[in-house]
Amino acid sequence: MRSLMVLLLLAGTAHADEPIDPDALQRFVHQDCGSCHGLTLKGGLGPDIRAETIEHYDADVLQTVILDGVPGTAMPPWRPLLSEAEAAWIADYLLKGDTE
Ligand code: HEC
Structure with missing residues (x-):
């Protein structure tokens, strides 16, 4: 029973630690989010989401x-x-403002 708990805990941790791929996410933001918010994120169908407009x-x-x-x-x-x-x-990434 105890070893099952340990396994479950390990599985939970592994999931929470899924690696982040910054290059892929950056592309995702400009392409997928950009399809509404504009490629440079300054607005389109969706509003401007550059750092200066969302800093609040x-x-x-x-x-x-x-x-x-x-x-x-x-x-x-x-x-x-x-x-x-x-x-x-x-x-x-959006708040840091180096999206351009
Ligand atoms: C299908 C179009 C569409 C896509 C794709 C989209 N958005 Fe939006 N987004 C909108 C619209 C429309 C609003 C404005 C909602 C409202 O009226 O409050 C918005 C609002 C926002 C806001 C709040 C802005 C504010 O000033 O309140 C943020 C932040 C945001 N989107 C980020 C993202 C991110 C990050 C992605 C990609 C993961 C994304 N959006 C993809 C349409 C889209």
Whole structure:
């Protein structure tokens, strides 16, 4: 029984530690998010999401917007495609402002 618990714990940790691929995520942001927010993220169908326009958001609020979308708008939930860690990475990436 005890060894089963250890295995379950290990499995849980491995999942939480899924590696982040910054290059792939960066491409994803410009291509997939960019299809609405513009390739340079300064707005299109969706609003401008460059650092200077979203700096009033905390990273964890942005992470939630990315994972769950904005209900009733064209902003879709990305939870099916992105892990929490990936969404957190994207939130940081947007806030850091080196997206151009
Ligand atoms: C199908 C179009 C579409 C795609 C694709 C899309 N968005 Fe959005 N997004 C929107 C729209 C529309 C809004 C505005 C929602 C509203 O009216 O509050 C929005 C809002 C946002 C906001 C909040 C902006 C603000 O000032 O309130 C953030 C942050 C955001 N999107 C990030 C992303 C990220 C990151 C991705 C890629 C993972 C993405 N979006 C992909 C359409 C899209």
